[in-house]
Amino acid sequence: MREIYAEIITIGDEILYGQILDTNSQWISQQLDDIGVKVRRKYSISDQSEVIKTAVNESLAQSDLVFVTGGLGPTKDDLTKHSLAAMFEMPLELNQSALEDVEDIFKRFGKELTEINRQQAFLPKGSTKITNERGTAPGMWFDRDKKVVVSMPGVPFEMKAMMTKTILPKIKKRFQLPVIIHKVIRTIGIGESWLSEEIARWENALPTHLALAYLPGKAQVRLRLTGVGEEREVLEAEMEEQVAALLPTIQSYVYGFGDLEIEEAVGELLRAKSLTIATAESCTGGYLAHKITSVSGSSDYYTGSVIAYQNEVKIQELNVSPKTIEKHGAVSEETAKEMAEGIRKKLNVDLGISLTGIAGPDGGTEEKPVGMVWMAISFGGTVKTRKIQSPGTRILNIEYSGVKALDFIRQTLIEA
Template identity: 50%
Template sequence: MVRAEVITIGDEILFGQITDTNTQWIGTELTNIGIRPIRKSSVGDTEAAILEVLAEAEARADVILITGGLGPTKDDITKTTMCKYFDTELVINEHALEIITSFFVKRGRPMTELNRQQAALPKACTYIANYWGTAPGMWFERNGKVFISMPGVPFEMKNLMTNAILPKLKEFFETPVIQHKMIRTVGIGESFLAERIEAWEDALPPHIRLAYLPSFGQVKLRLTATGTDAEQLKAENQAQVDKVLPLIQEFVFGFDDDEMETVVGRLLKERGETVATAESCTGGYVSHLLTKIPGSSHYFVGGIVSYSNEVKINQLGVKPETLAEFGAVSEATVIEMSEGVRQRLGTTYGIAASGIAGPNGGSEEKPVGTIWIACAGPSGTVTQKLQLGKFREQNIQYTGIYLLNVLRKQILANR
């Protein structure tokens, strides 16, 4: 097994000023070529800290991938630190200088001495051309191990990895094959799911591992098979999926890269059906999920964010007496909301949500996290009461997933 460690460099990551999306992408791509990520680290722009984390990574990994700290300013010290780590010096790489010069000429911008110094690379490294920016990549080898330094800008890093680094790693290492298969579930907690499939999990062969990946209202089951034959591993993963599905079929909504909104959109498009939304507590979040998908105009007609009772009455046709008797957060209200938006926008389905997202506004009868959702369709209207927590953003996200799942079930029931 070839082991990899990813190191991100930059105070801005530690301070929370930017989100590190690089390591997630890198981990996926390494796994696809049979290299197993074993650790990721973030370190600030200080030489001592970088040297320390490099030494630690070299002791436990075969491939060390580093992003960040390659800019032209004084706070970017990755190159000089790599020189110290590999006991070498910076020299101008003429090919790198040519590409950097061309980068500025094409954009009609002047090139400063700081920009020119970006072509200065550690003498001990192999230069990796960056045609998408001004910071070159660097490849070091020592004692059979590889160190790769890349810019932290995701666009540049991904192009370097895809076009140069991943092919080079595949040539350098003889790697096993790693095959993943994901089962996506909704509406069942991680511990309850584990109890249902315990016997199946215990019977998995040693070269197939199971991981539970919980998120908002969902649990992903990831099967990871390791071996030498990709097609055989793929078939073995699928055989295990076929064994476990009868135990959890009612909770499974998709596989691999399927998201709930993708699955719902695909079902609607296949059937030539449409949906409209009536949202109160979710404030348009469900509409956002649906319209994230390219081609959603085929099935998403529109929505009404009915945050106030006046909009519920005037735009959706909710009866004033319903609100007076049951309140905005009630089964009766979401039934009228879903049926109203379906009728007014002329869609196959109308879906609605109304609740107390929090953190304030609850009562003893209806505490924060009380949410009602509904789906009106050709065969009638179904509802569900959610009792969530006290955190507003989480409640909105949970509601979005559960509401789309209710819609998914109704679409399947109306076959």
């Protein structure tokens, strides 16, 4: 079976100038990926007739399917429909069904149909109308030598309804598609290059229809294994076998699969063990608590926190000894320990975690540079500590420390 290729073209100067973020093409990609259509290329171009024609022509020469979004509004800077009509030599004609759709939409909102909107019911002769349930601009489907061009509005929720309801089902009927499966393994606490060395033998032995990609993030690397085959069950079984063979090598770094975030993984561990948690934060200023509580249902295990930015708050609210701060400083293993103990006792939770460090950009010294953070966990009768060095600017240091703290919690819970 041969691969079916697609290209996605988003039209609009507002994308090129960075005024809006293009999220349409990601969403379309995901939908196509799910049905085994391979996206070869995406591009964003300007709202000009010649540019649009050239782009669609080029894509059509390369790929089986071309998705065009944007440039279908009623205003004069929206040129997609006219460009496609000219390119395919299909003159515009009134499409009765499209007119009824537009009239319906206007009726629904209790408005009079304007001449400008009536123009939207004119479609290239020979194209197939795609109903727009959520707006006035119909979509268009063009057949061309066994290839297909689809034109949709740029408004995301109009485009998505068209894709889901009409276009994807039509594509599945029209083309014979392969089976594509992705498996994502989420790791934390190991850099991309070390990870790649650890798994080199496994990776090199992968059959050619299975491909591995490294997707790095903040203190994390996602491994994505992509398989292409003809029978879903066979491919699924083969990939599960490969993942099972890989896991023992990197077990301690793996916190989950698919879309699972580290804060969700930590939440699942806490819930499974019926444990409660509280944070005592200095340099992260509430970021760790924010990550933990960004998970829906976190009130099952999260109680509360004290953010102790000033030393007096550490002393008064977390029971840190003034002598400890005087002797070792607020950013020290000793202070972190007392903070973790303090929050655990104060909020009567199972696990108390603390962070104290230098977020920057000021306040660093040679001994305690910007980005240096001490963390401590008070849990199960002991206090463990860890020192990390975050890599960058203030916000990054805060975020990196938060992720590292989540990993510290995860490891502590797993070892418990």
